[in-house]
Amino acid sequence: MANLTGNLRAPTEKRRCTAHKKGKNGEKGERCQAWALKGQTVCRVHGGAARQNRAAGERRVAEERLEADTRRALARLDVPAVENPLTALSQLAGQVIAWKDALADRVNELQQIRYTDDKRAEQLRSEVALYERALDRCVNVLGTIGRLRIxxxxxxxxxxxxxxxxxxxxxxxxxxxxxxxxxxxxxxxxxxxxxxx
Ligand SMILES: [Zn+2]
Known part of the structure; x- marks a missing residue:
């Protein structure tokens, strides 16, 4: 079945649009036959083309790709086992805090410049989101360390x-x-x- 992404094969179950067509009398009809857009669960017709959904889908694909790349790189490296979890946790805390600080710098830089265009506002929003996630992670790691009284x-x-x-x-x-x-x-x-x- 052809769809707007030009893929002529029928979609795999995992990548098939999860929306249902409208049946008669407003009842739920048969399930959509189209491919879901990349990183999404729905096709273009069923909301996949909406700007927010498209952005979320792209982000998901980018994250999946990064994760797969990192896994491959780690598989090639001979990663040593953690001998002392307490020491490893301390090192992790250092990295997590450094990451949080780096993101804070980015957010500050972006906020200093006033944006009128959408693209920059979007960038600021995603940077703030990353910063907030990093803050949560710091709280987690430091909390764990505190509990272990490292x-x-x-x-x-x-x-x-x-x-x-x-x-x-x-x-x-x-x-x-x-x-x-x-x-x-x-x-x-x-x-x-x-x-x-
Ligand atoms: Zn659909």
Missing amino acids: DERLAAISEQQATVVIGAIEAALAHAGVTGPEASAAKAVAARHLRAV
């Missing part, structure tokens, strides 16, 4: 590790028969090394 836990972990390492060094020195000032000197060397890590 700092205390990280500090506790390193302290625990240090205690274990010092204990092992003491045991090794005792086993080797090293005592007194020699043992103290050896422990000082070990402490220096640990701090350098």
Whole structure:
């Protein structure tokens, strides 16, 4: 079945317009046979051509493409497993905040210039939307970190590790028969090394 996008094949179930034709007596008729527009659930005739819907559809397609590209790139990279989720979360918080700040700059830049034309107003709106989403994300990540009380836990972990390492060094020195000032000197060397890590 031909449609306005020039696609001659019948639409796949996933991409078929979800609208129904008007039947007799105002009842719901059979389902539309046309392709839904890209990134949308309806065809051109059933609202897909409306400016807002077209913009939303384009945005969805762009987001899907970006996601697919990123997945492909990640598949090629040998992404390491997260060894310490607390550290990873801290790093993520840094990135999320940097992203939020970058968007805030963009919004400020756009607001300084007064726009009369639609295109620029649209751009400002989408930038504000991204900024708001970034703010939400910051709240999420920081909230999670707060709940985990990341700092205390990280500090506790390193302290625990240090205690274990010092204990092992003491045991090794005792086993080797090293005592007194020699043992103290050896422990000082070990402490220096640990701090350098
Ligand atoms: Zn339709």
